[in-house]
Amino acid sequence: xxxxxxxxxxxxxxxxxxxxxxxxxAAPRRRAEGPGLKSAVLAVLIFVVLVAAWQGAASAExxxxxxxxxxxxxxxxxxxxxxxxxxxxxxxxxxxxxxxxGFALAVAAAVVLGSVFAFSxxxxxAVYPYILASQTxxxxxIAPLIVAAMGYGLxxxxxxxxxxxxxxxxxNTIAGLTEVSEDEVNLFRALRASRWQELRYLRIPxxxxxxxxxxxxxxxxxxxxAIVGEFVAAREGVGYAIAQYTVTGxxxxxxxxxxxxxxxxxxxxxxxxxxxxxxxxxx
Amino acid sequence: MAITTGDRAAAQAPPRxxxxxxxxxSKVFTRRGATVRALEHASLDIAPGEFVSxxxxxxxxxxxxxxxxxxxxxxxxxxxxxxxxxxxxxxxQVGVAFQKPTLLRWRTVLDNVCLPLVIDGxxxxxxxxxxxxxxxxMGLAGFEKHYPREMSGGxxxxxxxxxxxxxxxxxxxxxxxxxxxxxxxxxxxxDELLGVWQREPKTVVFVxxxxxxxxxxxxxxxxxxxxxxxxxxxxxxPLPRPRGRELRDDPAFYEAIRDVRAVLDEAKGAGR
Ligand SMILES: Nc1ncnc2c1ncn2[C@@H]1O[C@H](COP(=O)(O)OP(=O)(O)OP(=O)(O)O)[C@@H](O)[C@H]1O
Ligand SMILES: [Mg+2]
Numbered sequence: 429x430x431x432x433x434x435x436x437x438x439x440x441x442x443x444x445x446x447x448x449x450x451x452x453x454a455a456p457r458r459r460a461e462g463p464g465l466k467s468a469v470l471a472v473l474i475f476v477v478l479v480a481a482w483q484g485a486a487s488a489e490x491x492x493x494x495x496x497x498x499x500x501x502x503x504x505x506x507x508x509x510x511x512x513x514x515x516x517x518x519x520x521x522x523x524x525x526x527x528x529x530g531f532a533l534a535v536a537a538a539v540v541l542g543s544v545f546a547f548s549x550x551x552x553x554a555v556y557p558y559i560l561a562s563q564t565x566x567x568x569x570i571a572p573l574i575v576a577a578m579g580y581g582l583x584x585x586x587x588x589x590x591x592x593x594x595x596x597x598x599x600n601t602i603a604g605l606t607e608v609s610e611d612e613v614n615l616f617r618a619l620r621a622s623r624w625q626e627l628r629y630l631r632i633p634x635x636x637x638x639x640x641x642x643x644x645x646x647x648x649x650x651x652x653x654a655i656v657g658e659f660v661a662a663r664e665g666v667g668y669a670i671a672q673y674t675v676t677g678x679x680x681x682x683x684x685x686x687x688x689x690x691x692x693x694x695x696x697x698x699x700x701x702x703x704x705x706x707x708x709x710x711x
Numbered sequence: 712m713a714i715t716t717g718d719r720a721a722a723q724a725p726p727r728x729x730x731x732x733x734x735x736x737s738k739v740f741t742r743r744g745a746t747v748r749a750l751e752h753a754s755l756d757i758a759p760g761e762f763v764s765x766x767x768x769x770x771x772x773x774x775x776x777x778x779x780x781x782x783x784x785x786x787x788x789x790x791x792x793x794x795x796x797x798x799x800x801x802x803x804q805v806g807v808a809f810q811k812p813t814l815l816r817w818r819t820v821l822d823n824v825c826l827p828l829v830i831d832g833x834x835x836x837x838x839x840x841x842x843x844x845x846x847x848x849m850g851l852a853g854f855e856k857h858y859p860r861e862m863s864g865g866x867x868x869x870x871x872x873x874x875x876x877x878x879x880x881x882x883x884x885x886x887x888x889x890x891x892x893x894x895x896x897x898x899x900x901x902d903e904l905l906g907v908w909q910r911e912p913k914t915v916v917f918v919x920x921x922x923x924x925x926x927x928x929x930x931x932x933x934x935x936x937x938x939x940x941x942x943x944x945x946x947x948x949p950l951p952r953p954r955g956r957e958l959r960d961d962p963a964f965y966e967a968i969r970d971v972r973a974v975l976d977e978a979k980g981a982g983r
Contacts, residue, residue, distance in 0.1 A: 611813040614783050617800075618807040619830045629829065633817045711817055 497680035506684035515669075520688055522665040526582060526654035530589020531647055538594050538646075539639070542601025546631075552602070559598070567591045568656045575660045585657035585665070592653040593646035600642035604635025633711055640704045647696045651689070728914040729793050729804070729882040731757040731780060736789035738775050738940075748939035749775040753789070755933060755942060762908060762915045764925035764932045766971070768979050772940025773918045774810055777884050780916060781807050793882065806880030808888045810918075812867035814859040821846065821855035824873045831878060838877070845873035848903050850896070864891040869900065876907060883908075883915045890920065901927055902956060909953060922975065926967045927954060934971070936978040943978040946971060 479499050485491055486498035497505075509516035545552040571588055578584040608630055616626045658667025666685050673681040738750040750772040757763050765773045778784040779791050782801040791798045793805075806827075814823045824842040828834070846855060849869035859867055872888050889897045901924060908915060919925050925932045929948050936943040948967055950958065958964050 609813070611809055611811050612815075614778075615807075615809065615813050616830075617783055618781055618805065619827050620801050620803060621830045625830055629826065630815070633815070637817070708817070 494677065494679060497683055501680040502683040502687065505678075505680040506687060509681065509684055510688075516684070516688060519664050519666050519669045519685070520692065522662075523651070523654050523658065523667065523689070524692060526585035526657065526665065527589055527647070527650045529582070530586045530653055531593050531650040533586065534590040534593035534646060534650065535597050535643065537590070538597035539601050542598045543605060545598075546602050546605035559595070563595050568652075571656050571660045575657065580661050580663060584660075585654045585662070588657040589650040589653035592649040596642040596645045596649070597639065600638040601635060604638030605631045607638075608634055636704075636707060636711075640700070640707075643700050644697065647700065648693070651693065727881065728760040728912050730759045730795070731755075731882070731914065731916070732790075732792040732795070733757075733776070733780070734790045734792070736776075736779060736786045736791060738772070738779060738784065739787045750779075750786075751939040751941055753940070753942045755945070757914060757916065760912050760914055762917065762928055762930045764917045764919055764929040765935060766919060766922065766925050766932055766975060767935030767940075767943070768937045769920075770940075771935040771937035773935060774886050775940065776935075777807075777886050777916060777918055780882075781805060781884050802882075804878075804881045806875035806878070806883045808868075808871050808875040808883075808885040810886040810890070812859075812864075812871040814867055814870055816859050818858075819855065820851065820857050820859070820862070820870050823859070823870055824877055826874060827878045833878070842873065842877050845876055846870070848907075849873050849900065865893070865896065868892065872900070872904075879911055881913050883913050883917075885915065886918045887920065888917075889924065897921070897924065898956065898959070904928065905954060922968050922971050923959075923964075926950070926964065926971060927958065932971055934974050934978050944974050946974060 482496075482499050486493070486496050506516075545556065567588070571584075574587055575584045578587060612630055613626075616630055621629070654665070655667035655670075658665035659671055662668040666689055670682050670685050673679070673685070733753055733755040736750060736753045737748070740747045740749055753772075753776065765776060767773060775784065779786055780793070780798065782791075782798045782805075793802055814820075815826065818826065821839075821842060824846060825839060828838050828842070843855065846852060849872060851866060851869055851873070854862070854866070859870070862870065868888060868891050872885070875883060875885065875888075889900055892900065905928060915928075917925070917928060926948055932946045932948060933942060934944045934946065935941065950961075950963060950967060
């Protein structure tokens, strides 16, 4: 058994520097409160300025009232739609449903297909060019076709949402599963890890870091898909409502819908961040 | 700070240190039409329990030779044997520390050290405790819960060394493990490594660019020359064991360093 008798100057210096590093790690966190507070103040300020500019532009009629409604009126209409006549809810619910279904479908398909592609270079090389080609035309352009094929119900909107959301998740799944360094692969080989262990402890954790950011853009794209589908033909939904309000000249109601949508978007963002943190911790 | 990893190792009776045979081994890399003769007609025998250092100019094939022994590369010609059996792939009971630390960034320091245990399906708490002690030995006590991004390059290297030792390998392959460390820390860790080697007998193949480190640690120093990579000389280190830090002030130590440097200069000349 070996006992360390006289700790050398080297060890002491080393430990001291380690201590310093530890403090260094904490210090930015402490300092972070300063910028955090400043950012919050600035954010509020920006909000106030934007609303003031909006109000100013509306009252001065810089922009036609047929296009821009004043903020006060928008809030009023939002309250009416949400609380008094409640017409906001069926429309919002329909859009949320289409978006979430399309998103879920896209993510499931992209993760499964992405995994298959990641482990079969032959299949990847054969099929990927077609998928890539399908990305080069704007899929919203085929929205009328899809509606014609699938009718007025839920299906065409979910399909459009899924089509738009699919690609970023697919590419990031493939990248996350395949972009591991040669050294990392050698490490697992040297440890005699099975293929499953390499997947479980190397490729999947690596892929998650790629997939989560893609989920955010996929959610936004799914929402766009759903709204476009509703623009083409629908009986309810935010896109449908906005199209109606535009025809009837209810400008403020259009803006109220947009505000409702962005609140939904923020909620999705929050849920995804939470999911990411939970998955990270579970590892 | 007393490190007691010896008792349990003895209780577990680790496998006997491995013997390595390298017979006329060549390795040619072909990349985009260009061929690199990384290693040519290398022959080397390493006895069980021997501590051998590989030293030589950059690009002379040290890492390549180490990966051939590890079973991560296949020789283009010749054979590599461990305990008489040809190496066809990575063997159990081999610990590898790569030139780059290669830590998994989503695992904490302790979880990185425990990775070989996880792969082996070893979930005993005492194994995890062993990992903790190795970190302590590497001067990283208190950093168990940190993530690699919060560590310096030298600290990451030490984590990787702890990881290579955690399942008590009988053959340890280390590629410039202390390359990113300052002289003081390096000397400390050299002492610790010799301590581990004495407590748990194992064959060690150790790549380094530091002549003094090679002399201090090794039974034998293999000097290589570049383009093509060849084994130039094999020099026994005539210093007694056990070696402690007082050896670093011994004239015999300096003499050994001078001898190795002379041969290394010769090898560099041979490479041109
Ligand atoms: N995977 C590879 N593909 C192609 N060439 C390679 C590969 N690995 C190594 N080489 C080449 O083989 C030669 C020897 O490389 P090696 O990494 O073994 O050198 P080294 O002695 O470890 O050098 P250093 O001291 O810089 O780490 C180099 O010329 C290198 O470019
Ligand atoms: Mg090397």
